[in-house]
Amino acid sequence: MPLKNTNIVSAAQTKFGALEGVTLREMFSEAVDKATIDAGIPKKDIQAAFIGSFIPEMLIHQGHTAPLLVDFAGLKGIPATRHEAACASGATALRAAVMAIESGMYDTVLVAGVEKMTSVSTSGATEALAAAADDQFESSIGLTFPGVFGIAAVAHMQKYGTTEEDMALVAVKAHKNASTNPLAQFQKEITLEKALTPRYIAWPLKLFDCSPISDGAAALVLTSNDKAKKYTDLPVKIIGSGQASASMNLCNRSDLTSFSASVEASRAAYNMAGLEAKDMDFGVVHDCFTIAEIIATEDIGFFKPGEGAKAVRDGVTALDGDRPINPMGGLAVGHPVGATGTKQAVVAYRELIGDAGPNQVAKHDTAIVHNFGGTGASCVVTIMRRGDA
Amino acid sequence: MPLKNTNIVSAAQTKFGALEGVTLREMFSEAVDKATIDAGIPKKDIQAAFIGSFIPEMLIHQGHTAPLLVDFAGLKGIPATRHEAACASGATALRAAVMAIESGMYDTVLVAGVEKMTSVSTSGATEALAAAADDQFESSIGLTFPGVFGIAAVAHMQKYGTTEEDMALVAVKAHKNASTNPLAQFQKEITLEKALTPRYIAWPLKLFDCSPISDGAAALVLTSNDKAKKYTDLPVKIIGSGQASASMNLCNRSDLTSFSASVEASRAAYNMAGLEAKDMDFGVVHDCFTIAEIIATEDIGFFKPGEGAKAVRDGVTALDGDRPINPMGGLAVGHPVGATGTKQAVVAYRELIGDAGPNQVAKHDTAIVHNFGGTGASCVVTIMRRGDA
Numbered sequence: 001m002p003l004k005n006t007n008i009v010s011a012a013q014t015k016f017g018a019l020e021g022v023t024l025r026e027m028f029s030e031a032v033d034k035a036t037i038d039a040g041i042p043k044k045d046i047q048a049a050f051i052g053s054f055i056p057e058m059l060i061h062q063g064h065t066a067p068l069l070v071d072f073a074g075l076k077g078i079p080a081t082r083h084e085a086a087c088a089s090g091a092t093a094l095r096a097a098v099m100a101i102e103s104g105m106y107d108t109v110l111v112a113g114v115e116k117m118t119s120v121s122t123s124g125a126t127e128a129l130a131a132a133a134d135d136q137f138e139s140s141i142g143l144t145f146p147g148v149f150g151i152a153a154v155a156h157m158q159k160y161g162t163t164e165e166d167m168a169l170v171a172v173k174a175h176k177n178a179s180t181n182p183l184a185q186f187q188k189e190i191t192l193e194k195a196l197t198p199r200y201i202a203w204p205l206k207l208f209d210c211s212p213i214s215d216g217a218a219a220l221v222l223t224s225n226d227k228a229k230k231y232t233d234l235p236v237k238i239i240g241s242g243q244a245s246a247s248m249n250l251c252n253r254s255d256l257t258s259f260s261a262s263v264e265a266s267r268a269a270y271n272m273a274g275l276e277a278k279d280m281d282f283g284v285v286h287d288c289f290t291i292a293e294i295i296a297t298e299d300i301g302f303f304k305p306g307e308g309a310k311a312v313r314d315g316v317t318a319l320d321g322d323r324p325i326n327p328m329g330g331l332a333v334g335h336p337v338g339a340t341g342t343k344q345a346v347v348a349y350r351e352l353i354g355d356a357g358p359n360q361v362a363k364h365d366t367a368i369v370h371n372f373g374g375t376g377a378s379c380v381v382t383i384m385r386r387g388d389a
Numbered sequence: 390m391p392l393k394n395t396n397i398v399s400a401a402q403t404k405f406g407a408l409e410g411v412t413l414r415e416m417f418s419e420a421v422d423k424a425t426i427d428a429g430i431p432k433k434d435i436q437a438a439f440i441g442s443f444i445p446e447m448l449i450h451q452g453h454t455a456p457l458l459v460d461f462a463g464l465k466g467i468p469a470t471r472h473e474a475a476c477a478s479g480a481t482a483l484r485a486a487v488m489a490i491e492s493g494m495y496d497t498v499l500v501a502g503v504e505k506m507t508s509v510s511t512s513g514a515t516e517a518l519a520a521a522a523d524d525q526f527e528s529s530i531g532l533t534f535p536g537v538f539g540i541a542a543v544a545h546m547q548k549y550g551t552t553e554e555d556m557a558l559v560a561v562k563a564h565k566n567a568s569t570n571p572l573a574q575f576q577k578e579i580t581l582e583k584a585l586t587p588r589y590i591a592w593p594l595k596l597f598d599c600s601p602i603s604d605g606a607a608a609l610v611l612t613s614n615d616k617a618k619k620y621t622d623l624p625v626k627i628i629g630s631g632q633a634s635a636s637m638n639l640c641n642r643s644d645l646t647s648f649s650a651s652v653e654a655s656r657a658a659y660n661m662a663g664l665e666a667k668d669m670d671f672g673v674v675h676d677c678f679t680i681a682e683i684i685a686t687e688d689i690g691f692f693k694p695g696e697g698a699k700a701v702r703d704g705v706t707a708l709d710g711d712r713p714i715n716p717m718g719g720l721a722v723g724h725p726v727g728a729t730g731t732k733q734a735v736v737a738y739r740e741l742i743g744d745a746g747p748n749q750v751a752k753h754d755t756a757i758v759h760n761f762g763g764t765g766a767s768c769v770v771t772i773m774r775r776g777d778a
Contacts, residue, residue: 023525048632057446061529063520064475067634067650067766071641077653079632080767081481082473086453092470096485103491105630131452136412140450241494243437243468245456252460261456264466377456378469 002273006101007228007235007387009221010039011349013342016216016334017185024053024060024116025072031112031217032073041221041231043073047106049080050097052089052113053338058128060119075110086132087288088373089113090218090341091380095241097222107224113342114217125213129337132374134248146202146210148250148375149289153204155256156291160306164204168195169312170290171208171331177319178329180358185214185334209290214334218343228387236352240275240383242268248377257306259376262299266370269381270301277301280383281363282324282351284344285370287331292372297325300370300381324361327351341371345382352386365389391662395490396617396624396776398610399428400738402731405605405723406574413442413449413505414461420501420606421462430610430620432462436495438469439486441478441502442727447517449508464499475521476677477762478502479607479730480769484630486611496613502731503606514602518726521763523637535591535599537639537764538678542593544645545680549695553593557584558701559679560597560720566708567718569747574603574723598679603723607731609738617776625741629664629772631657637766646695648765651688655759658770659690666690669772670752671713671740673733674759676720681761686714689759689770713750716740730760734771741775754778 012034014027028051036043049070056062066080083093090113097111117125126144133139133148156162172195178184190208199207221231228235244264247253253260270276283302287293294308302323303311311317317325328347336343348367350356365386372379401423403416417440425432438459445451455469472482479502486500506514515533522528522537545551561584567573579597588596610620617624633653636642642649659665672691676682683697691712692700700706706714717736725732737756739745754775761768 025525055446055452057444057517057520060524061520062524063444063473064522064637064763064766066474067762068523068637070634071636071766077633077635077649079654079769080474080634081485081632084452084471084473085455085469096470096488099485099488099492099494102494103488105488105491128446131446131450133453134457135449135451136414243470244466245459245469246466247460248453248457260466265468373456374453377453377460380468 002239003098003102003241005224006098006238007223007225008349009223009228009231009235010035010041011220011346013183013218013346014216015183016214016336018118019215022215024056024114025069027215027217028069028112028114029073031219032110035219035221043075045108046075046078046110047108048078048100049075049110050093051080051082052093052341053082054084054086054089054115055128055131058131060116085378086373087286087337088341088371088378088380089338091371091382094342094345094382095243095380098238098241101222101224107227109222110219111222111342112217112219113339115336115338116215117213117336118215122213137249146205149291150202150205151250152256152295153291156295159257162294162309165196166309166312167209167290168192170293171195173318174326174330174332177327177359178332181329181333184329184332185212186332205289211288211331211335214336216334216336216339218339218346220342220345234353235387236349236384237387238382239385240269240273242266242272243380246377248375250375258295258299259372261376261379262296262370262372265379265381266300269383273383275383279366280368281366282327282361283368283370284326284348286372287326288335293325293330296370300368319359319361327361328359344369344371348384352384391628392487392491392630394613395487395627396612396614397738398612398617398620398624399424399430400609400735402572402607402735403605404572405603405725407507408604411604413445413503414458416604416606417458417501417503418462420608421499424608424610432464434497435464435467435499436497437467437489438464438499439482440469440471441482441730442471443473443475443478443504444517444520447520449505474767475762476675476726477730477760477767477769478727480760480771483731483734483771484632484769487627487630490611490613496616498611499608500611500731501606501608502728504725504727505604506602506725507604511602526638535594538680539591539594540639541645541684542680545684548646551683551698554585555698555701556598556679557581559682560584562707563715563719563721566716566748567721570718570722573718573721574601575721594678600677600720600724603725605723605725605728607728607735609731609734623742624776625738625773626776627771628774629658629662631655631661631770633768635766637764639764647684647688648761648768650765650768651685651759651761654768654770655689658772662772664772668755669757670755671716671750672757673715673737675761676715677724682714682719685759689757708748708750716750717745717748733758733760737773741773
């Protein structure tokens with residue numbers, strides 16, 4: 001049965017990028033201000049906060065971030081919890097907020113995601129990120145995330161004939177879309193030739209196949225049907241939510257060309273919404289690496305297994321294609337890990353209400369948002385529909 | 390309005406202590422087995438997991454713990470999220486699970502807490518724990534947690550005349566109760582003289598005023614009314630849940646002898662349950678330090694401000710007193726940070742169903758569980774009532 005009572009009534013993000021001199025709490029506060037005050041929602045209406053953040057302990061030696069952040073943002077005293085599932089942290093916070101509203105325990109809540117990554121060196125960030133894989137069996141012996149997705153890329157290439165050029169085309173599309181997104185880390189188109197520059201990070205993944213190290217925050221206000229009218233005439237309803245997990249270790253996987261948690265979370269979300277992949281007008285999917293986007297579009301059922309690369313080649317996933325994917329710019333927007341899941345929801349919200357400017361997709365009634373974590377061991381999928389659709 | 394649909398149908402913990410050679414995932418798995426298989430609940434009935442863990446990133450370089458843990462524990466593929474609020478992590482996981490059931494999205498879920506702390510040196514653990522305070526303004530300039538609660542103790546002594554002996558009596562009571570708890574880290578009574586041994590950690594707090602560094606896990610199964618009957622004739626109902634936050638920095642506090650988040654979370658939980666402090670038969674409160682227990686018993690309304698110490702002196706909070714507090718042993722049981730909130734719920738459940746053996750309290754219809762985090766910046770309070778009470 002579709003969820004009935006949860007509405008997004010505002011959504012905003014900070015600029016993503018290397019935000020020198022801007023602290024975690026300052027980014028959070030900026031996103032909150034944009035999603036509340038700037039949207040005409042008084043902060044005093046916010047009853048609780050659900051915050052996604054991956055690894056501030058290692059990046060800025062700060063745990064227990066939730067109360068610190070809400071206090072700094074002027075949301076004094078409200079219940080605030082941090083939710084963590086690596087790159088899927090933001091969507092787990094969103095999902096917890098959905099449950100909070102559907103339970104009837106709250107009417108109006110904040111969902112936010114935030115990460116400050118440029119506080120450490122690139123190798124420091126890589127080491128922190130590696131904590132999202134299994135330290136006992138895999139990351140401790142040298143398997144970093146470019147390595148994980150390099151393996152997935154090789155498997156996809158071997159099984160389906162996907163090429164380095166196919167992945168490069170995902171990067172070209174991401175940078176093209178991001179070029180008109182003023183909040184993106186990179187706002188410059190790149191040529192296919194540039195995307196194919198052989199600066200290998202972990203073969204076959206090259207520089208432009210990898211998401212950058214980024215700072216940023218994103219926030220949304222969710223509210224019940226009764227209260228939604230107070231804030232907007234055009235809420236976006238969350239009608240489906242699914243989550244699944246999978247073994248963290250690649251060595252336990254029977255298939256490296258698909259992520260079972262993505263498939264199961266999508267199925268759960270579609271079932272709840274009573275909809276299918278074909279009913280989605282566009283998708284916002286996790287693209288920590290270009291190959292991740294290709295696999296995600298297959299796992300959420302937009303394309304058959306092995307046909308994700310062809311869809312990119314044919315322009316189907318382009319902003320003006322039949323099934324746009326990551327219309328605001330995907331990995332070129334940046335990937336402040338804990339913020340990404342909520343940023344994805346911000347993108348879907350803005351597209352759905354027709355507020356995406358030059359990045360607006362043509363059909364925008366219903367969207368799927370796919371956020372996964374680490375080696376794909378966590379996945380949260382959310383189905384959203386514009387209130388008047 | 391009291392919560393109506395959430396039942397605890399089983400609860401268990403591992404032994405707490407320095408569990409050499411036992412990994413995070415192994416402790417978790419043991420607690421899960423005890424709370425499921427050993428309680429006659431098939432693992433396949435568990436639909437989702439809500440896991441509290443404070444800082445495995447710094448203690449064992451492992452983030453993204455939730456999917457890793459459920460996979461290892463034989464709960465393959467289920468949605469699993471980690472919830473973090475420093476020492477209150479366990480109770481935030483419990484509260485998220487309550488919302489999940491009250492929302493109707495799940496019937497039967499696992500709540501668990503786990504922490505592996507003895508993997509690092511004592512100074513390593515102290516540094517990790519310090520991440521629960523504000524790194525930008527307080528912990529980075531040397532304020533560790535014994536310091537924080539030393540300050541609270543001094544304030545309480547100055548304002549109310551509380552003495553070092555009063556605090557020592559809390560330690561004596563904790564060790565007495567723990568002496569008959571085979572799962573406790575310390576199972577030996579201590580004399581008042583020993584508790585007063587001047588091994589100062591942060592004046593006026595001495596060794597026995599401080600919780601130890603511990604490993605351990607605890608787990609509960611929660612289920613809706615419809616399903617509860619399948620597992621037990623004597624469920625414990627969660628009828629009230631409150632959470633609040635406060636400024637993390639001591640320098641922002643107007644009062645150091647009370648924690649506003651505790652007061653507000655208690656009020657919210659009592660209001661939801663439609664009950665008052667006088668209706669509680671016993672309490673399980675956060676006692677990371679002895680002074681924390683004294684203040685908590687005041688903040689939850691068991692005693693007036695400043696009268697918590699007298700209650701200890703008069704034996705009111707003893708196992709056989711009128712208002713027992715921490716009847717299974719409190720800080721002498723150990724404090725594996727992320728596990729503590731769920732361990733507290735395990736204690737309340739066992740007392741409520743009359744399964745506490747030599748630690749059984751006389752009146753056991755209704756209980757309050759108080760779990761707070763860090764400098765008191767987070768607090769979650771849960772009101773539980775035996776199903777037939």
